[in-house]
Amino acid sequence: MRPLLAAINFRELLRPLGQLLLFSIGSTLVLSAIVLVLSLCLEQTAVGQHLHSRLSVSLYTYTLVNLPQVVIDGLTIGFVYAAIALGYTMVYGVLEFINFAHSEIFAVGAFVGVEILIALDKTGILRSASLGMAYAYLILAIVMGMAAAGALAVAVERIAYRPLRGAPRLVPLISAIGVSFLLQDVIRLTEGLTTGQFNRIMPTFGNFDRRLNMGRIALGDTSIALGISVKSIIVISAAVLMLVGLNYLVNATRIGKAIRAVAQDRPTASLMGINVNRIISLTFLVGGLLGGAAGVLYALKFTRIDPFVGFFPGLKAFTAAVLGGIGNLTGALLGGIVLGMLETFAGAYLGVFTMGAAGSEYKDIFAFSILILVLIFRPQGLMGNNVGQKA
Amino acid sequence: MSESIAKRFQDKLDHGVWPYLSVLVHIGLGTALVYIYPRSNLAFLVLISSLFSLYAFKTDRRFQLVAGALLALLIIPVIGVRNIFYLEVIFQISVFAALALGLNIVVGFAGLLDLGYVAFYAVGAYLWAFFGSQQYYVLPFAPGSQPSGLPFLLPGDAFYLFLFIAIIVAALTGILLGLPVLRLRGDYLAIVTLGFGEVIRVLANNLDKPLNITNGPQGITPIQRPTMPEWAVDSFNGLFGPLIGHPVSPADMYNLLFYLLALLVIMVIIRVTRRLDDSKIGRAWTAIREDETAAIAMGIPLVRMKLAAFAVGASFAGVMGVLLAASRTFISPESFSFMQSIGVLSMVILGGTGSIPGVILGAAVVTILNLQVLQGFSLYLSELRQSEAIIPLINFAWKDLSTQLDPAKYQRLLFGLILILMMIFRPKGLIPAQRRRRRLVADPTANK
Structure with a gap:
């Protein structure tokens, strides 16, 4: 037992946990401070009066009372983004290539997971399952989703990217866009032929939809229930597990060392006896596994999926990766959390602060604006090193 | 041995009267086929491929011009009015060809991957949709709640003016969008333009x-068209009535008008693109595409040249947007999705980035695949579904097909x-650009 324990690098296990905690708390504090200051500033203006006439509550109280729920929601979606962003960042780190099809790998993971659960649901064992079995089935779905997505990612790399290695930058990118479009319709085709429906609904089972209530907060005439649903907790903890696992794989194992070596200098790595092709496949596999798991978690959280489900989460996760500094694992975590938080904050407060002129429908634009701003002012991202222009 | 026969055959086709004869036969055959079978897709393909x-x-330039004009101005209008679906297909081909030519400037000449190209198309379309409809007077009303009988802001003939205004507005939008992002590296630029789209x-x-x-998801309708004078319909009927076999309605004449306008725009675009390609700006774009760092070292104003590419590409799309809004009399955000951008990109890639004939061919092929082959396949499947047919080996009844x-x-x-296939097997496209071919082929006589 002792040598086994000694072989585990605990520092690498604890470090990402600390980082995640730090990033979550940090972004919560910063964003909360911003909206609270904004609400104080707007209190006396027409915005405050508008809200007061509608809900008879001051803008500041409204903001404050809603805050905990917004933070919880933001963290949940932030962790999902982080898990997808890791796939982008891993591939980018090794190949300097935006794997545009990653969003569809995510979607395939989601579909495989959901289809398995639907199939189980039809046989009836899902409804009669005990709590423990319910979790076991969920884990089964996640694992199958991961396996499918991982296998697909490796296959895509082998077929569509490997022949183009060494071509000008835009060539594999265009191929990746093609793969992304192709996969969307392949999902649609498969679903159309087998089930005849494109929109799949995650079956409800276990206690995932229950909300753990943490009390109510009075808000003027009404009151707001504060709570977190079980599935949010599952999403967050599964994402944390994956993030820690990936961090360990990359930073504390032999394979991780090989991955980092290939990322740093491919020809030299191959001179050192590293099988570069295998490492690149492995990178896609790991990215695909994470993406697939994130897909099932996403389906669990948002219930409804369709063949184009990957597009927006994929783009946002890419934004998150760029925001954190693409190619940098810690950066992807930070970017995912910050982006998820920002988006949820925008969705929750934009409507109130602009008196309904620009509501949550603009939250997708929000992510793009952040992407553009980051790329203009800090192209290396929050945590990246300046890589300079590589043609 | 067989190779030499093929070569001799090809030689023969390139000299003397043979090329002229082949072209004329092709055009004549296509025309006759479409004239006899007005509903046959195959006949239509024969005619279109004669272009x-x-x-x-290898024929004389004057012959090409005359034959092209004959085909575009006489044969296609007559054939098109006989079966309005053909005219629609040709109109769509022209619209997409113009878009693809515009995107070709950005992607093919300057090497900047723009994934949000339809944004400029949307700008042009919404420009005319706003000024050419009642939308100005609808401003204070929520969608669907406006009173009826609102006046139009501008007369329909302002459409022609807006063709030019759209050039300026779309070019400005291109510059505006380009300014912050053009310093970015190629792949980032792609994603950011996607975001903008x-x-x-x-x-x-x-x-x-x-x-x-913008009237939200419902879109704007009705959008005005330029007025169609009575005499145009009458004189067209007088001239071609016997050939067509039935009197042409003003609605069909509008289709014809927009087809001719699209053709005109394409002619202008091709001319502009050709001249640009051979100009100092075109050389600068090529330099930027091939090696950005070297281009800077040569003193090429990088950002200004990239902006020029964005602006020119955008202006083409803007004009086509106005044309689309007027021809459809209705536009909605649906028409300007990411998929459209990728559709135009796939035309450029299929035909050959940087190659003008290639891009037009790409637009034609993709549009025909889209409108005729895929839809023909759909029709075929639905017929199969209604039949009692069964796939033999697996014993699957067609009518059970979802x-x-x-x-x-x-x-x-x-x-x-x-x-994917083009990138892997033929990254230079079906008709590679001249300049690239010049470098690939050692024989200096390969290009004239």
Whole structure:
């Protein structure tokens, strides 16, 4: 037992946990401070009066009372983004290539997971399952989703990217866009032929939809229930597990060392006896596994999926990766959390602060604006090193 | 031995009267086929491909011009009015050819991958949709709640003016969008332009409040068309009536008008593109595409040249947007999705980036695949579904086939396949650009 324990690098296990905690708390504090200051500033203006006439509550109280729920929601979606962003960042780190099809790998993971659960649901064992079995089935779905997505990612790399290695930058990118479009319709085709429906609904089972209530907060005439649903907790903890696992794989194992070596200098790595092709496949596999798991978690959280489900989460996760500094694992975590938080904050407060002129429908634009701003002012991202222009 | 026969055959086709004869036979055959079988897709393909043989055979330039004009101004209008679906296909080909030529400037000449190209198309379309409809007077009303009988802001003939205004507005939009992002590296630029494209679409979807500018997801309708004078319909009927066999309605004449306008725009675009390609700006674009760092070292003003590419590409799309808004009399944000951008990109990639004939061929092929082949396949499947036929080996009855399977809706599959296969097997496209061919072929006589 002792040598086994000694072989585990605990520092690498604890470090990402600390980082995640730090990033979550940090972004919560910063964003909360911003909206609270904004609400104080707007209190006396027409915005405050508008809200007061509608809900008879001051803008500041409204903001404050809603805050905990917004933070919880933001963290949940932030962790999902982080898990997808890791796939982008891993591939980018090794190949300097935006794997545009990653969003569809995510979607395939989601579909495989959901289809398995639907199939189980039809046989009836899902409804009669005990709590423990319910979790076991969920884990089964996640694992199958991961396996499918991982296998697909490796296959895509082998077929569509490997022949183009060494071509000008835009060539594999265009191929990746093609793969992304192709996969969307392949999902649609498969679903159309087998089930005849494109929109799949995650079956409800276990206690995932229950909300753990943490009390109510009075808000003027009404009151707001504060709570977190079980599935949010599952999403967050599964994402944390994956993030820690990936961090360990990359930073504390032999394979991780090989991955980092290939990322740093491919020809030299191959001179050192590293099988570069295998490492690149492995990178896609790991990215695909994470993406697939994130897909099932996403389906669990948002219930409804369709063949184009990957597009927006994929783009946002890419934004998150760029925001954190693409190619940098810690950066992807930070970017995912910050982006998820920002988006949820925008969705929750934009409507109130602009008196309904620009509501949550603009939250997708929000992510793009952040992407553009980051790329203009800090192209290396929050945590990246300046890589300079590589043609 | 067989190779030498083929070569001799090819030689023969390139000299003397043979190329002229082949082209004329092709055109004549296509015309006759379409005239006899007005509903046959295959006949239509024969006719359309005669444009390609006009390009491919080595004939005199004057002959090409005359034959092209004959085909475009006489044969296609007559054939098109006889079966209005053909005219629609040709109009769509022209619209997409213009878009592809515009994107070709950005992607093919300057080497900047723009994934949000339809944004400029949308700008042009919404420009005329706003000024050419009642939308100005609808501003204070929520979508669907406006009173009836509102006046139009501008007369329909202002459409011609807006063709020019759209050039300026779209070019300015291109510059505006380009300014912040053009310093970025190629792959980042692609994603950011994608983002911009989505931003424009989301804006079009949501700018129905606080002021109702775009009428939200319902889109703007009716959009005015330029007036069609009575005498134009009459004289067309007088001239071609016997050939067509039935009197032409003003609605058909509008289709014809927009086809001719699109043709005119394409002619201008081709001319501009050609001149630009050979100009100092074109050389600068090529330099930037081939090696950005070296281009800077040569003293090429990088950002200004990239902006020029963005502006020129955008202005082409803007003009086509105005044309589309007027011809459809209705536009909605649906028409300007990311898929459209990728569709145009796949035309450019299929035909050959940087190659003008290639891009037009790409637009034609993708549009025909889209409108005729996929939809023909859909029709065929639905016929099979109604029949009692059974797939023999697996014993599967066609009528059990899911109704969701509608090949006409699988454009993404088509675009995706085109992009992947072209990138892997023929990255330079079906008709590679001249300048690239010059470098690849050692023989200096290969280009004239």
